[in-house]
Structure formats: C-alpha cells, structure tokens
Amino acid sequence: MATSTEALKRPARLTLFGGKGREILLEGIYKANPVTKQVLGICIFLAVTNRVANSLVMGAALTFVTAMSNLFISTLRNIIPRRIRMIAQVAIIATFVIIIDQFFKGFYWQMSKQLGPYVALIITNCIVMGRAEAFAMQNPPLPSFLDGFANGVGYAIILLLIGTVRELVGSGTFLGITILSDSWYMKNLIFLLAPGAFFVGGFLIWILESINSADSAGKSSKPGK
Amino acid sequence: MNVTPVWAIFLGSIFTNNILFASFLGMCSFLVCSNRISTAVGLGSAVTFVMFFTTVLNYLLYRYLLVPLGLEFVSFIIFIAVIAAFVQFLEMFVERFSPELYYALGIFLPLITVNCAILGASLFMVIRNYSFVQTTVYGLGAGLGWFLAIALMAGLREKMGYSNVPVALRRTGVLMLIAGVIAMTFMGFTGMISTQ
Numbered sequence: 001m002a003t004s005t006e007a008l009k010r011p012a013r014l015t016l017f018g019g020k021g022r023e024i025l026l027e028g029i030y031k032a033n034p035v036t037k038q039v040l041g042i043c044i045f046l047a048v049t050n051r052v053a054n055s056l057v058m059g060a061a062l063t064f065v066t067a068m069s070n071l072f073i074s075t076l077r078n079i080i081p082r083r084i085r086m087i088a089q090v091a092i093i094a095t096f097v098i099i100i101d102q103f104f105k106g107f108y109w110q111m112s113k114q115l116g117p118y119v120a121l122i123i124t125n126c127i128v129m130g131r132a133e134a135f136a137m138q139n140p141p142l143p144s145f146l147d148g149f150a151n152g153v154g155y156a157i158i159l160l161l162i163g164t165v166r167e168l169v170g171s172g173t174f175l176g177i178t179i180l181s182d183s184w185y186m187k188n189l190i191f192l193l194a195p196g197a198f199f200v201g202g203f204l205i206w207i208l209e210s211i212n213s214a215d216s217a218g219k220s221s222k223p224g225k
Numbered sequence: 226m227n228v229t230p231v232w233a234i235f236l237g238s239i240f241t242n243n244i245l246f247a248s249f250l251g252m253c254s255f256l257v258c259s260n261r262i263s264t265a266v267g268l269g270s271a272v273t274f275v276m277f278f279t280t281v282l283n284y285l286l287y288r289y290l291l292v293p294l295g296l297e298f299v300s301f302i303i304f305i306a307v308i309a310a311f312v313q314f315l316e317m318f319v320e321r322f323s324p325e326l327y328y329a330l331g332i333f334l335p336l337i338t339v340n341c342a343i344l345g346a347s348l349f350m351v352i353r354n355y356s357f358v359q360t361t362v363y364g365l366g367a368g369l370g371w372f373l374a375i376a377l378m379a380g381l382r383e384k385m386g387y388s389n390v391p392v393a394l395r396r397t398g399v400l401m402l403i404a405g406v407i408a409m410t411f412m413g414f415t416g417m418i419s420t421q
Contacts, residue, residue: 042252086338087309094302102298117348120301124341126253194247195412198405202398209393 055163059156070148
C-alpha cells in the first residue's frame with residue numbers, strides 16, 4: 001500500500017481543476033492506477049469483462065460509488081470515531097451500492113441479471129475501501145471526491161481494455177457489433193470463460209510492468225531524478 | 226426453490242463452480258497470501274470456518290427477518306454487518322479460550338472481513354434460491370473450494386521459487402497466468418456435474 005503514505009503527504013487545500021486538482025485526477029487515472037500499479041479489486045475486473053457493455057456499466061457504477069462514498073466519508077471524517085471507522089465506512093459504501101443496485105433493478109433489469117452478485121461485491125472491492133481509508137479520512141470533501149472519481153475512471157479504463165480484448169477475440173464483436181466476420185474468423189470461446197479472464201489479465205499486467213520498468217530504468221539513469 | 230441435489234451442490238461448489246476459479250471471488254488475499262503453504266492453509270481454514278457460519282446465519286436472517294418485512298433491499302448491509310460482527314466475536318472468543326489457535330489463525334481474521342468470497346457466498350445463496358440444507362452444504366463446499374484453490378497455488382509458488390521467471394511477470398502477472406491454467410483444468414470437471 002505505497003499510496004497510503006503518498007496520500008498523507010499531499011497538501012490539504014486546493015482548487016478544483018487547478019494544478020493540484022489535475023494532479024489528483026492524473027494520479028488516480030494513470031500514475032497510480034488502482035488495478036495496474038496497486039493490484040487492487042481484481043475480482044470484479046475478471047468477472048464482468050466478458051462483454052464490453054458489462055465492463056462499461058460496471059466501470060460507471062464503481063466510479064459513482066468511489067466518488068460519492070469518498071465525498072461523504074470525507075465530510076464526516078471529523079465526526080466518525082477512529083475505533084469504529086471501518087464499520088462506518090462500510091455502511092456508507094454499502095448505501096451507495098444499494099442505490100446503484102436498485103437503479104439497475106428498476107431501469108436495466110437485463111443488465112442487473114447479467115452482473116449478478118458483482119454489483120453488490122463493490123462493497124468489498126479493495127479500491128473503494130482503500131481510497132476511503134487512505135485519502136478521504138485525511139482530506140477535505142472536494143479533493144476526496146476528485147480522488148474517488150479519478151480512481152474509478154482509472155479502474156474503468158482497465159475494465160474497458162480487458163473487455164474489448166475478450167469480446168473481440170471471444171465472439172468477434174465490439175459492443176455487440178460484428179467486427180471479425182464468421183466467414184473467416186474462428187471464435188475463441190475460451191476468452192469468454194474464466195481462464196480467458198486470467199490470461200488476458202496476466203498478459204496485461206506483464207505488458208504494463210515491462211513498460212514501467214523500462215520507464216523507471218530510463219529515469220534513474222538521468223541525473224537529479 | 227432450487228431442486229439441485231445436495232451432493233451435487235457440494236461437489237459443484239468445490240470443483241466445477243469453484244468460487245475462486247469460476248467466480249473470481251477472494252482474488253486479493255489469494256494473490257497476496259499464497260506465498261507459503263502454511264500461511265495458505267491457515268487462511269484457507271479460517272475462510273472455510275467463517276464462510277460456513279456466516280452463510281448459514283445470513284440465510285436465517287434473510288429468510289425469517291428480511292423477507293417477511295419486505296426489506297430485501299438492505300440485505301447487503303445486513304450481510305456485511307453480520308460478517309464483520311461474526312469475525313470480531315470469533316477473534317475475541319478464540320483469543321480468550323484457545324490462545325494456540327489464536328496465534329495460528331488470529332492474524333488472518335481481520336483479512337477475512339473484506340474477503341469478497343465470504344460476501345459472495347451469501348449473495349449466491351440468495352440468487353440461487355437455496356433451501357436451508359442446500360445453504361449449509363453450499364457454505365461448506367464453497368469454503369473448501371477456496372481452501373483447495375489457495376493451497377494449490379501456494380504449493381506451486383513454493384516450487385516456482387527455483388525457476389527463472391521473467392522480471393516483469395514476477396509480481397502478479399505469473400500468478401494470474403498460473404490461475405488461468407488451473408481454471409482451465411477445473412473446467413474439465415464441468416462435464417461431470419453441472420450445478421447452478
């Protein structure tokens with residue numbers, strides 16, 4: 001959990017979309033991306049990415065929950081007693097998850113059926129708890145909201161990436177539109193099933209880690225960095 | 226009401242619908258705590274124990290409290306609160322009455338509250354509409370399935386210490402690829418029993 005110490009060092013005061021605001025956004029989306037840099041919240045990222053549409057919806061739901069729970073936890077951070085802060089955080093997170101779940105049940109029944117228990121499992125997603133504990137408990141509401149939003153978007157981008165690969169290779173489509181035609185493309189069903197998720201995830205981490213290590217090797221050779 | 230026979234649910238939850246390899250639940254602690262067999266066995270048994278009791282407790286609460294009151298939509302909060310409270314009580318109980326067991330399992334207990342496999346088992350129990358007996362068997366089977374998964378992974382990782390893994394794969398990449406291969410072998414069981 002390297003980011004928890006980084007979060008502590010951040011200044012507490014900032015303006016929206018100013019220099020600091022942009023920094024928080026960038027950090028969540030790219031520099032300290034929750035999935036690739038911190039390897040958090042793997043469960044959902046493997047389970048719902050067999051179709052691009054599912055990945056999109058899940059990414060949006062998670063962004064909403066992280067942003068809103070960060071906002072509210074940060075607002076209440078001086079009232080919540082330290083000893084029971086975990087329970088308080090879980091209760092706030094669960095409230096927003098219930099809102100999302102009821103929304104899907106009411107308006108997108110089909111999608112709610114497909115996502116199954118994974119919407120509810122956002123509660124135990126390490127990213128949401130991690131951001132609440134590491135950032136929202138120490139920072140004012142607005143930056144916390146931005147931080148939650150950025151981490152959610154960072155997570156959603158990875159979901160989308162994996163969803164695209166799996167749907168394209170597994171069924172030859174993108175968002176249900178045929179890209180690779182049946183006449184010459186042999187569908188690779190394993191990518192829609194559980195092992196495919198692990199393989200795509202493993203290779204994605206491999207590629208990103210290679211890019212990272214090349215990056216840091218380049219940086220360390222420069223003087224003063 | 227679900228009509229799957231009890232033995233099929235038991236075997237199915239361990240092998241064909243393994244909670245880790247087929248539903249991807251409990252991945253975080255699976256990746257972090259699988260570097261030694263002894264750790265894996267400790268965490269695995271703690272998860273099995275907690276999963277069995279919380280699934281049964283959650284079933285009783287859901288069926289006899291939430292459904293009659295029409296409060297199904299707060300089930301997530303109730304489930305997670307039951308899990309957190311159960312783990313807390315278990316920790317105090319074990320510390321008081323069996324210090325040896327506390328030293329063996331104690332450090333794993335706080336990890337379990339946020340293990341999504343535990344919450345997942347309760348949610349699957351509701352979605353699949355299990356009866357009381359089916360729930361009991363499912364809670365036990367899913368826990369044992371997770372135990373089996375993390376023990377298998379820990380065994381492989383201990384052997385992997387002697388091999389030369391590419392640097393960029395070392396942290397988590399290779400674990401995911403191994404999990405993929407194990408998941409593929411577990412899919413082989415699907416032909417024998419298919420459960421829901």
